[in-house]
Amino acid sequence: SALEYAVAQLMIFALIPNRYKLEHMKLIHILHCTGFISIDCGLRNSSSYNDSTTGLRFDPDSGFVEGGVRRRMSQEFMADATNEQQKSLRSFPRGSRNCYTLPSTIGKKYLLRAMFTYGNYDGLNKTGDGSLFLFGLHIGVNFWDTVNLTNWNPSVTKWKEVLTIAPSNSISICLINFGSGIPFISSLELRPLQDTMYPFVNTSVSINLYGRNRFGNVPNVLTRYPTDKYDRFWVTRILPYPWIMLNTTNIVESLPGNDFFNVPSAIMQTAWSKESNYSGFSISESRRNEDLTNQQLLPVFHFAEINGSNPDRRFNIYSAGELLFSDFSPSRFQVDSVHQNGRFLHNPNASFSLNKTHNSTLPPLINAQEVYILVRMDNLTTDSEDVNYMKEIKKHYNLTRKNWNGDPCSPREYSWEGLTCDYSKSNQNPRIVSVNLSTSGLEGGVAVSFMNMVSLENLDLSHNNLTGAIPDYQLKSLKILNLSNNQLVGPIPYSILQRFQAGLLDLRFDMLYCAISGYI
Template identity: 35%
Template sequence: MALLAFATGIVVVVLGVAVRAAGQLPPGYRTDPYGGSGTVGMKRYIVLDRIEFNTSGLYAEITGLYHIWIGVEGGTTDRNCYTLLTNDVGGKYIVQLEFLHGNYDNLGSTSVRFNLMLGVNHWDIVNLDTDDDDYGYRAYTAVFVAWASWAPVCLINIGQGTPFVSTVELRPLENLPYPVMANQSLSLFERRSMRWSADNDIVRYPDDQYDRYWYAWDLKEDDQASNISTQSPISASQFAVPPRVLETAFVPAVGNSNELILRSKRAEILPRDHLVILHFAVFQNNKSRQFAASVDDGTQSSPISPGYLSGSSITIWSSDSAGFSVKLTATAMSDLSPILNAYEVYGLIIHDNPTTSPQDFDAIMAIKHEYGIKKNWMGDPCFPNNFASDGWCRMQQMSLMIKL
């Protein structure tokens, strides 16, 4: 386990095997305390950028970090990019950025707001406020298909505070059936484990080999649900949901045995087009449990019959941005009430910008790292247009570079 204090402008770039203890990296890895300026060569490392620890006493545990190669590119006042090495072009990846305000700029500011881009496309708006319950902490997660050997993640200054990032993590998702394609990426809105907790504890690595964060549900009386659990081993679903997540579930509260209704408690606006993934496992083998699912008061799914001590999942698309809700209704064939073990909600990242030819982009990155070029070559060299390198590109649906 690595203990790391969040610092002013700290950037932690996590790489391919677990970090085992504070200050102890596996052989071949290094810590670069000044990685934020210029270009860093193709080495495996963790970056701590311009460390100036604050006195807030806020710490975070970062466990099971994986290794990547990354270029921390010299930025401008408008854009800073972190270029992640995605060895498997066409493969699925999950990237997570964490932000903790912590008076990072030593200006005593309480909020900061800036845009986040995945490649050439708008991902989300980072909005941090130290007056909220999380002390200005936010995490942003996306699932995407690698379109080149490198994937830039960029922070865009919009004049509401200096952009920064606390951690950047990239992991391959192998064959997990998240419905992402070269022209369709997903941005996490919410991921919940149906276990009761008053302190919002998290299941993550090592329980989840991909270090996805499964937040507990703070069960209230008006939720009309009860919590059940098992200590029997449960096999993972096709989405590799950890057994620790699947071993707890919500069922309807007494007096409402045929329906289970849950509504998201997140205050943020739900993306209009979003994907809901519901995860199930049942613990009782002596009676049947069959039900249908609907999301955001939409059309019911076909009947669902989860396997005994075996994880299963269904996916449902919705276009209702009023607020996420799920309703599970027992069928006439069911002896038991509906059950829900976990869920995920993702919004679409709209791919509305063309990209530079992957071959040209990879060639630029190879030149930059081979020769240690510190020139401001950031992110995609040709798009978006307002950040394109002057005179380099011939603009069309997929830009080709014509000169350096």
């Protein structure tokens, strides 16, 4: 665990010579003080390791997921892998929904990234045989995005990112089988953000990353941690003449009070523009296998004037022909992040235009841009107490063979087998009203957790190998209790017998049981 690892580090620290302690403290800070969770899915080795590029610690996924099969990419693609996470993966050939659960802080804002490298791990060439290969992602109980790997290069990694608020002390990420390819995942990364960042993200709105770019001439295609302390991915875009690449070595600072995005200075030290005889330019996002026809976008533009002189640069910003911002002038060596807070746009080509105004001497420039897709968090999770009791029951009876993953009731189409939920109150969390575990191979006593589920109306535990006595259920909501074909002994609790005799409870039991108990 993280605690055990930290204790071990402190013990090691006491043995390290003084001249090396500073570097060791820096390492501990990188690994443990960032609050990052990094998971290498399907990793066969039970030990954690430090990523060679970022220095970040990656852990195996065994403690975060149930089910699935650990696999490795085909040997022919191993040499092309740029990191260890690409080499292993976990596939889910069974079940319509399989979920990872990551620890979080309730109400905290997070960046969650999932990465997928097929690598022809199954030898079936599913991304290149022309057939449809896609599966879904849920963030908690809400649809996040589709992973479409149809006609995809098996050695190329696709990633999905969502910015969301933790609904509880854990966040669930679920892979959904659409019947068009077996879902799999290579890595999962959870990164805490400042509460003030991305103010349009709230408990009812999450945002799915469509594109995050930096513009200019830099050697790395991808910029991430430690340059960006939140480990956001910034993809470098470079274009030939007549595009002009601007750059500076000056520090580019955020404007006072503008801490909504915290763009690193290094990202803002480069920019795109055009020759002075051009009036403007357009930028667009194009993602293979991505359809924006029915999506709503929220663009964020990051500007800083990094020209060495003191130019007069003013321009208008358009989204698919609609004027978003007029007569904008970027600040010199300071970050201006421009967005329309909470307003999502219809822009099926993700195309944006920047045109200089009539009194501007220079065409526009742009340093960086982010584009997000609206993710509605409309589905309500199951009542938290019901969830906890069902988890206790699952553990009590070791029901690992059941495909009980994610939220028990939500979304409806993926509710747990054997459960019936009440969705009648539109503004309240669903409640579990029926549990059917008949013929489920249950052994031992009747779990006391059932008696705490205050909305439970129907409990069927028949045709199992239950032993011992019936707990004294004090559930006024319970209408049907089926305990037939078990090996239960002892008297029926008075509270249950009283409700049975009053006709308030349909109690189904074995005649032998009743004869032994002396009630018949």
